[in-house]
Amino acid sequence: MIKKTLSLCTLLFCFVSTFAQLSREAWVDSVFNALNTNRKIGQLFMLPVPIQGDAAALNEVRSKVKNEQVGGIILTGGNPLQLANQVRTFQEQTDIPLFVSQDAEGGLGMSIDSTVTYPSPLVLGAIRNDSLLYELGKAIAQQLKMVGVNLSFAPTVELNASTTLRYQSFGENKYRITSKAIAFMKGMTDQQVLACVKNFPVQSITVTDVQKAWPVIQPTVDTAQVYTFRKLFENRLTGFVPGSTDLPLFYTNMSLARKNNFSSQMLSSLFIGNWVKKNMNYQGLAFADLRNVPPIQEKNSEGLASLYALQAGNDIILYPKDINIAIRKIRRQVRRDKQLEEQLNNSVKKILAAKYDAGLWKKNTINTDNLLLKLNSPQAYLLNKKLQQAAxxxxxxxxxxxxxxxxxxxxxxxxxxxxxxxxxxxxxxxxxxxxxxxxxxxxxxxxxxxxxxxxxxxxxxxxxxxxxxxxxxxxxxxxxxxxxxxxxxxxxxxxxxxxxxxxxxxxxxxxxxxxxxxxxxxxxxxxxxxxxxxxxxxxxxxxxxxxxxxxxxxNRLIYSTPEDAGMDSRILSKIDSIAKEAIRNMATPGCQVLIARHGKVIYDKSFGYLTYDKKTPVTENTIYDLASLTKVSATLQATMFMYEKGLIDLNKKASFYLPELRNSNKKDITIIDMLTHQAGLAPFIPLWPQTMKDTTFLPQFYSRKRDAAHPFPVAPGLYGSQAMKDSVWSWIIQSKMADKIPRTPYTYRYSDLGLMIMQHIAERVLNQPLDDFLAQNFYEPLGAYTTRFNPTDNQLSVQAIAPTEFDKIYRKKLIAGTVHDERAAMMGGVSGHAGLFSSALDLAKLGQMLLQEGEYGGYQYYKPETVRTFATKMYKGRRAIGWDRPVQSEWNSPTSLTASPLTYGHTGFTGTCMWIDPEFDLVYIFLSNRVYPDRNTRLISSNIRSRIQDVIYQSIFNYCVHSQ
Missing domain, CATH: 3.40.50.1700 (Glycoside hydrolase family 3 C-terminal domain)
Structure with missing residues (x-):
């Protein structure tokens, strides 16, 4: 059965190939048979078009194209729109579609403005992966087609024979140059843009006497230099242009030299084509470049160089000096010389066949709508980035x-x-x-x-x-x-x-x-x-x-573009307007939004200011109070560490690790119940009133000066004592539990107290303060330098920290640089439920480590199964162990409704969130100080965070649809 299927496929392929070849021949014959001698000769010529020239110069070229029915044009300068419009005009003025050419080995940006320019050949020569060169050829061809170009003088294949950095060469190794050149060429031709390679290398020329009106030459070539050309010829290169340099020149017949006054530049430009065809079995088009051909010192020499070029076996003549005279001269010679007439016919048929290969047999419409956007697409810039990274x-x-x-x-x-x-x-x-x-x-x-x-x-x-x-x-x-x-x-x-x-x-x-x-x-x-x-x-x-x-x-985060991570950048730009809406509506004075997918930070933007007075803008270095993100970014990390090392059992009672709980109403609560908010703990207890009398800070708890007895920052210029920390802990132990029916479990009830208790377990088991442990074991190794408790104590500038609330009920001042949460402040800024600060990027490093199941930067922080255990949904509620999760298809979900069921993360009271989605390989972080200057709820009521998350998924889905 398999053999039959393969045979059928082979037969179909042969049929399609044969049909395509017959169609090509039929089109070539139909066009050729309609041509008279003048129009055949016209197909040999390609004229330069000065896009930025004056109207008179352009009109002159248009007239020649129309009257002489030339074969093609060569574009120079201009901008994309000018180029496209001129090409459209020129194509409309001729019955036979034109070759439209340009020097574009580095893309359109090499010679025109407003488009991406790709790396130089030297940079490309360093790339190990030649498939990127194919992609480059393909991308450049797509660029060229948008403005109507169908023939490119590329790629560059000269060998670098010196130790200087010659940026116009792929390098010195002929094999590597060849593989890159072939890959590049195939990328172009697969998009129906033809390749013509310049500067066929010749070392010297010997002229032999064969009793003809023009010389027969024997060039000396460097075999290493010619190797790449030979391989390109074998891979059906469309065309080549000889180099026109001044070379050593030897004559075997001096009278021939004196008669025709042939210089080495003329011989190398005009007379190499026939030798290449015969000696290298080349079937493509030979181009003759007349720009550097010196004047022929002979009577009535106008147009003679073009005639010589044809007689010497060339198919296409670039930059003719006087096309009208050249056509007349060639026509007269063709009438006298049947062999030259046959050669003309063969050249014209080859030219027409190449035009068929370029897709010119069908009408091609140049669409200039959104041309600059198409030329400067995200994919173009991504390829440019990848090429340079790979070099x-x-x-x-x-x-x-x-x-x-x-x-x-x-x-x-x-x-x-x-x-x-x-x-x-x-x-x-x-x-x-x-x-x-x-x-x-x-x-x-x-x-x-x-x-x-x-x-x-x-x-x-x-x-x-x-x-x-x-x-x-x-x-x-x-x-x-x-x-x-x-x-x-x-x-x-x-x-x-x-x-x-x-x-x-x-x-x-x-x-x-x-x-x-x-x-x-x-x-x-x-x-x-x-x-x-x-x-x-x-x-x-x-x-x-x-x-x-x-x-x-x-496996550290890298920095790239949305398309590199399978996302649509134009959809993603909607986030900008949502963030600006939040600022305009005073939901927050500023914010940071970061998105990483497939290990690539593809969106990292800052909006607004630290405060509404608009003095200090938010930057990527701005540090925010994470509020309840502390629960998962700090305390839960210590918990996961202890769990993995076997230092705690999640199903054991908290009192097993904290004996002071054994005689309290919390003696039976388990760690897992605390982490899933099902331990029956009070949702919120204000503690600061017990340290104050009316509006006065009690001296046994506070001091205006920092000293050994009062080491803990509560607010700028206000410090707490060890006695207050101890009192807070005793008040937590004494706090009431929720009511419930006897012998029934507690139901879900969100509480900070469970994570505050978890901090004490961690510090008791690890024998180290929570902040020190996390900095040493996670934040510093991750390179998350701004992820810290008490940031100003850790040499982070208060000017870089977004202020939170003007606290009117407790500290009576603007809170900047110290924790917003009152109970965390009473504990010196380090608590299990609040107190952590960070920038979005540094928090993303932690999020990416978790997304990569515990591995980051070559170090395994957790076993994969540990991360999965804690991120898995528990019981009937939406919560995992410590983590919050989406509620599928419900309006009150903390995430976008399009987030996958595997998503886990958390939000923070100050207007923050971090969501990790393993199914989409995604980390999303939003940081703000929405509580400045007071606790408004506009960020929450307008769903800013979840709406931004909606756009993230829309960007992924849209990219998937349009990349099919």
Whole structure:
């Protein structure tokens, strides 16, 4: 049966192929048979069109195209809309569709404005994965088709024979160049845009005497240089253009030389085509470029170069000097020479067949609606980003410093060789992984002091193209000072530096300092991105072509675009308007929204200001009070740790770990009941009134000065005593339980007290304060430097912290930098239910670790089964162990109704939330200070958080629909 099916498939394929070939031949014959000699000759020529030229110049070209029925045009300059409109006009003026060509190996952006420009060939030459070159060819072809271009003079295939960074070459290895060129070409031709490769390489030319009116030549070619052309020819390359350089020239017949005055430039431009066809079995189109052909010193020489080009076996003539005279000259010669007439007919048929292959047999409409949006699509920018990321080359990694896996107990510094880089994007993305101090190379005294210190340093040094020789000398001295520390040298195309790179232990090069490269370099350093590129050329005896260390990714967050994560960026932009609506309606003065999918941060935006006076804008570095997110981001993490290590049993009573509960009404509550809010604990008990008399802070509990007796921050300028912490704990123990029918379990009733009790269990079992334990075991290793209790005590600036409420009932002042929750404040800012602060990005690192089932940055924080146990729904309620979960198909769900049933997370009273959706591989974080300046409920009543989550899922669904 299988054999029959395969035979049928083969038969169908052969039938389709044969039918396509017959259709091609039928179209070519029908068009060819309608042509007279003049129109056949016209098909040989391609004229330049100065898109930005004056009207007279454009009208002249239009007239020639219409009257002479030329075969094609060559576009130069302009903008996309001009280009598309001109192409449409030109195509309407001829019966036979035109070849429309352009130099576009780097995309339309190489020669016109307002479009993406793809990386140079040198950068592409470093990429190991040739499938990306196919995608590039495909993307460029799609770009070109939008403006009506169907023939591109690309790819570039010249070998780099020197040790200089020649950006117009894929490199020096002929095999790698060939595979990349073929992949690129196939990407274009699969989209019906034809490829024509320039600069067929010739070393010298010998002219032989064969008693003809034009010379017969024997070129000397470099076999390595010609190898790529030969392989492209075998893969049905549409066309090639010889190089027109001044070459050594040898004549075997000096009279022939004197008679025709042939220069080497003329011979290489015009007379290579026939030799290539005969000696390399080339079946495609030979192009002759007349731009660099010097004037022929002969009477009535106008148009003679075009005639020579045809006689020498070329099929298409670019940039003719005088097309009218050239057509007349060729016509006269064709009438006299039957062999030339046959050659003309063959060339025209090949040209028409190529036009068929370009899809020109059918009418193609150029649609300029939203042209710029289509050309500058998210997919185009994503490909550009991926190409550049894939080209980052690790030249040296002698001490296996890369990727940097351990972040805690280290000091990171960043040194730039160019202080004019503003903004400094390299430093910006380094700071998304670690806290680093920034220095300039000229700050020698400060750096010398750092190098002499005892703390181990990791130094990341950015070296830019414009860094002068004297600064590189300073760098060499500096590296001597830092030789005992880890040094990572990041080159962005400084040729002088890269030649000496072999003497340093850790060197990465990006070849160029584009924004994409500056963003990608830290992602390679810290294990977000894999680096596997290879040096495309030799730069020193120690760094040969093909050099490149493979540095693996270690599952840290990376920074990309929505389309890279299967999301529609245009749908996602609706979040902006929802966030702005919240600010406009005074639901919150500002907020942060972060979305990560498939381990990629694809949306990270800040809106509004810290307060309504609009003095300090919210940035990605703004720190928010997480409120009840503390329950899951702090206390639950300690609980999961203890559970996994066998230090606690979730089904045991809390009193087993806290003997002081054994004589209380809480003696029988279990840990799992507390974590699922089914322990019968009171939902809320105000504790601060017991520490005050009317509006006076009782001196046994408070002081206006921080001292040994009053170490705990309650509010700016107000500190609590140890006695107050002890009293709060005793009041929790004495608090009432909920009423219930005897011998029946408690029902779900949300309470902070269970997590407050859980803090005490954790600190008793771990023998360590909760905040210290979490910082050492989670936040610092994750690189979550802003995720802290009491942020100002941890060297975080109060100016970076969004203020919460103007507390009118307890502290009588604006709360900024200390916890909003009154009971957490009474406990010195560290409580099981509230007190944690963070930026959205640092909180996302914790969320991503949980989404990756306990693994992040190469370290396994939990076993996967631990994460699953706590995230699984318990009992009949919606809650998991500690986590909140969606309520499917119910209006009062805390999440979007489109969130998957596997989603888990939590919200916070200050206007925060974190939701983790394993089914969609998604982390969503929203942070705000909606309680500023008072506890308004507009953020809740207008469903801002869940509406943003609706858009997230809509973006995923929309991408899935449109990517089919």
């Amino acid at each position: 980052i080359t690790v030249l040296k990694n002698s001490d296996n410093v890369l990727p940097v896996s351990v972040l805690d107990n280290k000091q990171f510094i960043y040194i730039t060789s160019d202080t004019t880089q503003k903004p400094d994007e390299l430093f910006h993305y380094v700071s998304r992984y670690v806290h680093a101090d920034r220095y300039a190379l000229h700050q020698q005294s400060e750096l010398t002091a750092l190098a002499a210190g005892k703390q181990p340093l990791t130094c990341i040094i950015g070296i830019y193209p414009q860094t002068a020789s004297e600064k590189l000398a300073d760098l060499k001295k500096l590296l001597e000072l830092f030789r005992k520390h880890d040094i990572i040298l990041c080159d962005f195309g400084n040729e002088e530096f890269i030649r000496t790179a072999a003497q340093y232990p850790t060197v990465i090069t990006a070849y160029t300092n584009t924004l994409e490269m500056l963003e990608a370099m830290p992602q390679v350093i810290f294990g977000g991105l894999t680096a596997d590129a290879q040096l495309p050329m030799k730069i020193s005896d120690q760094l040969q072509s093909g050099t490149g260390n493979i540095v693996p990714a270690i």
